[in-house]
Amino acid sequence: MKRLLCVFAVALLVTSGAVYAAKPAPKAPAKPAATATTMPSKGEKSAESTANPPPPAKPAPEGNCPAATEETAIPKIVNWPDRGVFGHYDMASVQRGFQVYREVCSNCHSLKFLSYRDLQQLGYTPDQVKAVAASVTVQDGPNDEGQMFDRPGRPSDHFKSPFPNEKAARAANNGALPPDMSLLVKAREGGEDYIYAILNGYEQAPSCVSMFPGMNWNKYFPPHQIAMPKPLNDGQVSFSDNSPNDLSHEAANVAQFLAWASEPHMEQRKEMGIKVLLFMFVFIGIMAAAKCKIWEDVR
Amino acid sequence: MSRPANPEKFSNPCIQWIDERLPIFTMLIKEYRVFPMPKNANYLWSFGGIAMTMLIxxxxxxxxxxxxxDPNTHGAFESVERTMRDVNYGWLLRYAHMNGASFFFIAVYIHVFRGLYYGSYKTPRELLWIIGVIILLLMMATAFMGYALPWSQxxxxxxxxxxSLFGAFPLVGDGLVTWLWGGFAVDNPTLNRFFALHFLLPFVILGVVFVHVWALHQTGSNNPTGVEPKTPKDTVPFHxxxxxxxxxxxxxxxxLFLAMIFFAPLALTEADHFKQFDPMQTPDHIVPEWYFLPFYAILRSFTLDISIPFTNIILLPAKLQGVVAMFGSIILLMFLPWIDASPVKSARYRPIYRVMVFLLVIAMFALGYAGSQKPEGLPVRIGQLGTAYYFAHWIILxxxxxxxxxxxxxKEQTLPVPASISDDPCCKH
Incomplete structure (x- = not known):
């Protein structure tokens, strides 16, 4: 009886390992064109899952103004392709998101933990990455004469920050500090959903609320009054692949880009994880068999 | 318990040559091959070895x-992030280390539960148990200091x-906190010393674990019946x-550990752990790692200052009560071999104690929940109930x-204990 159980346990483990292995492993998409996802990318069928912006906020009640304090939960609207065991980034969307970052966000937000060379992961060629890096001017030095000098950026440079230091950033932004974006998705509850919600959450402030000077009303930002003016609008960024560029698509793309920026090794991690677990399932089977065999005669 | 004398000569002359001068092979054979293990030890007995593996x-x-x-307030956060991004497999190292702490604690908590349930702290294993509690305390200190190193919020x-809790002690409190910090706030000196200690303590733990295993091999392992092995029939060789x-x-x-590393490495981590520390901005909800939550809840369960009636003179501030209770809750475990006077070891034969151990586990989970919530309303009451049971447990025991x-x-009426491991009716194969 005990022996039968042992054999059964081993068989179960080995088959579960085999079934696990049989599932399609995600390929790291080297070329953006090769990816098919549920992101609001170029395909029409994917648009319906994500194109609807969040439902409009309830009309703010008059009087004691509960709207000023009540929190609005971050909605989960977009079906992010990188979630789940087999999820991976939609690199075409990440590329579009990078375009949004470059044209809009990078005016105020740094991305200091990334280097230009990291962009090769998005499917850009080394020459394209060189061109992106060369479009900024970085200070280097001192040279042999002891002078600092300017030179075009190189792929090995870190992303250039828009402001030289925190004080300069605050001075240019009404006293508020635009956070660095390299870890934004990991550093906010809700991750990509949070980014998407904030970008879509700008509204007219309820009439009962007295706004602080220079602040803007955002229904998803926890205290509602946010220093950042509405950064993205319908049609603001024209994507080179002509994919839809209404606000919700722009927001989804940039959220996907920031998810990649905060966890660029996710695809490598999951791919390796599947191999490791497969090995471990076989290993469990072998150890179970060894244990059963050795303990057979213990009474 | 029978221990064979030195084994026969080794057939390999090299091994024999070394063994005559340094009997390392004789020792290995004695402690890891012929070492007698009670044959009925169940899988809960595997967690000591698992914890050891996690430590390594x-x-x-x-x-x-x-x-x-880079142990510096300006570079710490960035250096950890650079390790994740720019060091080959740095993300794997970091996620393994981060989640390794959680899995180390899972293994150790199960190991402690095993000891509680089967009475492994009782004669002749009192010292073994006390050394174990010391390891637990060292682990907690190490984990706490390690959590500071990424210098996040x-x-x-x-x-x-x-x-700051140390500030609760009367007279010396404030000085003690300044001394711990190396200044008047948590700053670079604090980070430097935490790094040094976080590097040192694991090796101290390794040393104490060695002593723990030494003591274990003196008394031998306990087993689910709590009856010591009497004849060689009761044991099997370790290998x-x-x-x-x-x-x-x-x-x-x-x-399970690897599945966590590769597929849910952030499941136990707060979003605020990815924001750089800003001493000017308090996060609205500060929570410790999950393995500290029950003790954190004990700390926060004391909400009433004890003062001389009808005066404003506070004898025992709530904070001090909480601090003493929190540290006391673990120190107390060291006295367990003398708190519990029952001659029966295993909870299997102790109907009341058996229920009490499970209540203690439930209390710990309730405390864990209370510790993870904001200290207001119902969670505080749940935490206080859990704390009350935690301390009542030892008194009832x-x-x-x-x-x-x-x-x-x-008085607990214990059930009849089998005469020997081999006579255990429940576990006859």
Whole structure:
């Protein structure tokens, strides 16, 4: 009886390992064109899952103004392709998101933990990455004469920050500090959903609320009054692949880009994880068999 | 318990040559091959070895993390992030180290539960148990200091909250906190010393673990009946029986650990752990790592200052009560061998104690929940209930294992214990 159980346990483990292995492993998409996802990318069928912006906020009640304090939960609207065991980034969307970052966000937000060379992961060629890096001017030095000098950026440079230091950033932004974006998705509850919600959450402030000077009303930002003016609008960024560029698509793309920026090794991690677990399932089977065999005669 | 004398000569002359001068092979054979293990020890007995493996894993990953770490308030956060991004497989190192701490605590908590349930703290294993509690305390200190090193919002504020607790002690409190910080706030000197200690303590733990295993091999392992092995029939040699059994358990445990590293590495981490520490901005909810939550809840369960009636003179501030209770809750465990006077070890034959151990586990989970919530409303009450049971447990245990207490707490009537491991009717194969 005990022996039968042992054999059964081993068989179960080995088959579960085999079934696990049989599932399609995600390929790291080297070329953006090769990816098919549920992101609001170029395909029409994917648009319906994500194109609807969040439902409009309830009309703010008059009087004691509960709207000023009540929190609005971050909605989960977009079906992010990188979630789940087999999820991976939609690199075409990440590329579009990078375009949004470059044209809009990078005016105020740094991305200091990334280097230009990291962009090769998005499917850009080394020459394209060189061109992106060369479009900024970085200070280097001192040279042999002891002078600092300017030179075009190189792929090995870190992303250039828009402001030289925190004080300069605050001075240019009404006293508020635009956070660095390299870890934004990991550093906010809700991750990509949070980014998407904030970008879509700008509204007219309820009439009962007295706004602080220079602040803007955002229904998803926890205290509602946010220093950042509405950064993205319908049609603001024209994507080179002509994919839809209404606000919700722009927001989804940039959220996907920031998810990649905060966890660029996710695809490598999951791919390796599947191999490791497969090995471990076989290993469990072998150890179970060894244990059963050795303990057979213990009474 | 029978221990064979030195084995026969080794057939390999090299091994024999070494062994005559340094009997390392004789020792290995004695402690890891013929070492008698009770044959009925179940899978809960595998968690000591699993915890040992986790300790070694933490030291190995930790040393490589340290090679890429910059113990400076300006560079710490960035250096950890650079390790994740720019060091080959740095993300794997960091996630293994981060989640390794959680899995180390899972293994150790199960190991402690095993000891509580089967009475492994009782004669002749009192010292073994006390050394174990010391390891637990060292682990907690190490984990706490390690959490500070990424210098995130949670690191900095967690450090601030916990080190400030020492300020609760009367007279010396404020000086003590300044001394711990190396200044007047959690700053660079704090980070430097935490890094130094976080590097040192794991090796101290390794040393104390060695002593723990030494003491274990003196008394031998306990078993689910709590009856000491009497004849060689009751035991099997460690190798190959328990080496395979423990390896199997270890492989299953490591599979869960690896699944976590690769597929949910951030499941136990707060978003605030990815924001750099800003001493000017308090996060609205500071929580420690999950393995500290029950003790954090005990700390926060004391909300009433005790003062001289009708005056404003506070004798025992709530904070001090909480601090004493929190540290006391673990120190108390050291006295367990003398709190519990029952001659029966295993909870299997102790109907009241058996229920009490499970209540204690439930209380710990309730405390864990309370510790994870904001300190207001219902969670505080749940935490207070859990705290009350945690301390009542040891008092009740004192009385049920003796003569009861004034008819309120009965004397425990234990069930008949099998004469030997082989006579255990429940486990005959």
């Amino acid at each position: 894993l933490m030291i190995v990953t930790g040393v490589f993390m340290a090679m890429n770490y 949670m690191s900095g504020w967690g450090t601030t909250v916990i080190t 190959p029986y328990f080496s395979t059994k423990d390896s199997f358990a270890l492989v299953v445990f490591l599979t 004192w009385f049920i294992s003796r003569n009861g207490f004034m008819g309120v707490i009965p």
